[in-house]
Amino acid sequence: GQNIDQPTEMTATEGAIVQINCTYQTSGFNGLFWYQQHAGEAPTFLSYNVLDGLEEKGRFSSFLSRSKGYSYLLLKELQMKDSASYLCAVRDSNYQLIWGAGTKLIIKP
Amino acid sequence: ETGVTQTPRHLVMGMTNKKSLKCEQHLGHNAMYWYKQSAKKPLELMFVYNFKEQTENNSVPSRFSPECPNSSHLFLHLHTLQPEDSALYLCASSQGATGIETQYFGPGTRLLVL
Numbered sequence: 722g723q724n725i726d727q728p729t730e731m732t733a734t735e736g737a738i739v740q741i742n743c744t745y746q747t748s749g750f751n752g753l754f755w756y757q758q759h760a761g762e763a764p765t766f767l768s769y770n771v772l773d774g775l776e777e778k779g780r781f782s783s784f785l786s787r788s789k790g791y792s793y794l795l796l797k798e799l800q801m802k803d804s805a806s807y808l809c810a811v812r813d814s815n816y817q818l819i820w821g822a823g824t825k826l827i828i829k830p
Numbered sequence: 831e832t833g834v835t836q837t838p839r840h841l842v843m844g845m846t847n848k849k850s851l852k853c854e855q856h857l858g859h860n861a862m863y864w865y866k867q868s869a870k871k872p873l874e875l876m877f878v879y880n881f882k883e884q885t886e887n888n889s890v891p892s893r894f895s896p897e898c899p900n901s902s903h904l905f906l907h908l909h910t911l912q913p914e915d916s917a918l919y920l921c922a923s924s925q926g927a928t929g930i931e932t933q934y935f936g937p938g939t940r941l942l943v944l
Binding site (some may be wrong): 763 | 834870871872873920928929930932933934935936937938940
């Protein structure tokens with residue numbers, strides 16, 4: 722079967738750095754997405770990786786290793802507004818999106 | 831601000847009620863989606879419409895009935911639901927439905943079935 726694993730919940734301190742991991746086992750790979758979802762709001766697109774390496778976008782970076790079936794989302798200089806759930810999704814060989822259950826990130830002052 | 835709107839934002843209904851969820855996208859997209867999001871579970875794709883035609887139905891019970899009158903509007907008609915259907919129902923849209931496009935989500939309808 723196809724599976725996306727990410728931690729259920731993480732806690733970090735304002736101003737610090739946090740890394741949210743995502744591992745996947747899918748039938749084929751055609752890209753990996755990270756979405757941010759604040760409580761009661763729409764998931765919003767954060768990043769897309771299809772080649773190995775690091776994609777940096779401001780305070781957020783996303784890394785991909787296709788050989789390891791692994792990605793992480795790195796958030797720097799954490800702010801209280803970064804408290805949200807972070808969803809990892811992989812596009813499989815049929816271009817279907819396979820979703821993880823999301824990681825709830827709690828930021829403490 | 832999201833280009834995808836959903837109404838109502840919250841809905842409480844009994845198991846014998848009939849209600850409809852509405853989604854509208856203002857992005858000029860051609861594909862629209864319904865997802866179910868339950869607590870601590872992955873998003874479940876329910877239906878996909880591309881150019882008003884249903885292209886996917888992921889074994890969804892018939893008590894959920896989608897309708898897509900045009901590329902900008904999508905409805906989900908609900909009848910005789912069960913308590914386990916309580917969840918957040920998300921609508922999304924994308925330029926096309928080939929799978930390579932990024933999806934843009936609405937804020938969802940929080941549904942509680944009593």
